[in-house]
Amino acid sequence: MKLVEAGEGTFTERLAELIGDAFDRSPLSTAAQALSELRSVLEREQIGMPTG
Template identity: 55%
Template sequence: MVLSGPLRERHGIVTSQFGFLRRLHDHPGSRVAALAAESAVGVGATSKGVDRLEKQGRVLRQPNPSDRRSSLLALTDDGSQLVDAAEKTFTDGLAELTGNTPDDSPASATVHTVSKLRSVPERGQIGTPTS
């Protein structure tokens, strides 16, 4: 894929891992459930993804002081540096995928990007009733 290939080649991660890391960069102290809800991925799959990132030394699980049953997630220094490095790769790939250029205004680029991204599942009739 336009996004995962370059992320894997240059940074050793795929798009879903970048999404998790990016979310934690912007929202340190998130719980797995919040990360799952934001990513529209099940809690189990998100937890496994976080486990992988933790084993790679990119994410830390810290005890949640208000709920012993859950953990709060934080990026390690390595994870934070990875997000910063992968951001341009991701942004460039997204621009290539949607046909945006750096000259596009942020609002115009956002509308164009959302429109393009919505058209992909629509063309494949993903999520539409079969009868």
């Protein structure tokens, strides 16, 4: 679980670096949160993950 949390932090930081100047912080935070939640659902449901 710590690895996932660290990955989410890294993802959010990198996303902010890449598109931070294009948006105000509020919309950027909203987008990052939405992507984080989407990722969590996809991982929980094992959608798009290799099986076997």
